[in-house]
Amino acid sequence: MKKDIYVLGIETSCDETAAAVVKNGREIMSNIVASQIESHKRFGGVVPEVASRHHVEQITLVIEQAMNEANLSFSELDAIAVTQGPGLVGALLIGVNAAKALAFAHQLPLVSVHHIAGHIYANRLVTEMKFPLLSLVVSGGHTELVYMKEHGEFEVIGETRDDAAGEAYDKVARALSLPYPGGPHIDRLAHEGKVTIDLPRAWLEEDSYDFSFSGLKSAVINTLHNAHQRGETIEAKDMAASFQASVIDVLVTKTVKAAQVYKVRQVLLAGGVAANRGLRTELERKMAELKGVELVIPPLSLCTDNAAMIAAAGTILFEKGKYATMSLNANPSLELE
Amino acid sequence: MNVLAIDTSNAVMGIALVENGVVKGEVITNIKKDHSTRAMPAIQSLMADCRIVPQALNLIVVAKGPGSYTGVRIGVTIAKTLAWTLSIPIVGVSSLEILAANGRYFHGFLSPLFDARRGQIYTGLYRYREGQLECVESDRLVLASEWAQYLREKNEPVLFLGGDLALHQATLAEALGTAAFFSPAPLQLPRPSELAFLGMQKEPEAVHSFVPNYVRLAEAEANWLAKQKEQNRYGD
């Protein structure tokens, strides 16, 4: 019988200090997330130096909780997995150095995980991956279509040329004077409002799977500005609905097209914006028309940043023997490959 | 009793291993970069050279600042993670105090310093009394010119120590004249073995809540607090 594999994952790429233990890359033994969102709210966004300071305060506490809840000792672990990048460099450094210290102290293999690979592998905590597959990754910093032939092999077939979808959400939320973080507020408002404003959709070249959201963001800001100058008011909920409709239209249309062209067996939704109800509903509706392609959407807690996804992705690296050394560094602009 | 000392708080990266009061090994570099990639390999190779395994460690001592925010966090993160996972005590020592230790045989005040840009320095005032290093004035961020004026009034010789001396030597010499002494190059770098011994004399701290001494707030936080004060003044 094959021995079970236990991996401790550590994630500190942005404003969440997280640690988790995952069994065989699929089963969550523990999943601890200490969010700093309350602290950053007063600044209207994540302040890197403040985030780094919070990570140092939380890191051993979060790891201890993850180990306690998993009810494992370090001698029972098979590897330590940590997010190497992309993200805020000062924040990433805390996780990377804590992981190295743990790997050294217990003579365990260390594996370094790409944050987006982590988001994609959050899906494996829900259901087994079936290759080839396509993953739509949407978060505060990322909008990417990633094609996978097999475990650990990533091909970015489309990415944003300017703002990430989540970034556009935050900027539009600010223009609508919604509190930080704006994404969930827009999603909520969009469901109350109607699509009354005609906003652009950036389809780019015919065969491109790339995205662009800065034009849409500018269109929203200009429309609000012009209405204000004319003394008219635009209902925030209608603007939210119109904006969200444009974003989702592009995301879903390109994903469905890529799923057909690449003849995939599965489509995985990944990243923080996957929590968006509008996106989930529309993707489910459109994917239902495609025969033989399974759509997987992880639960909310696995869409936002967490360490279980890092442990899950790290398990593959461990199985492939792709270990990192003690000179591992954080890489804020790490490429997915 | 095996003590591992770690200092990545400033330009110098220092690692030391002390076994039963004997300095078994030290690593000191003064190249101001890559602390994140070099600290763990340095710890690993020094411990391997000295044939001490992690489980044989009894105490972790770490330089807790002031200094580079990112640099000090690297050392503190490694130190608190090791201390926690090996279930051994952790002790923090001021990065300036370590530097002051280089002035052991000087009769007078010791002013260790790190450059903090825009004419400012991180410094404090220390002195040896009966072989013990004492802190006379706590660590602070201050304009070098202001600090020099303050020391002048003390009317005693002062030894300045640190790798950044060259940047402020003229200012300090001008204000203090013959009362100012400057450490030579071999005594300008904080020694991790001094860190280890200073740590052995101090009380251990709680590991989870252990954080660097940044001396100043994050800029965004300072601005936010100032704005709050402003609003409180005019608000009601």
Ligand SMILES: [Zn+2]
């Ligand atoms: Zn993320």
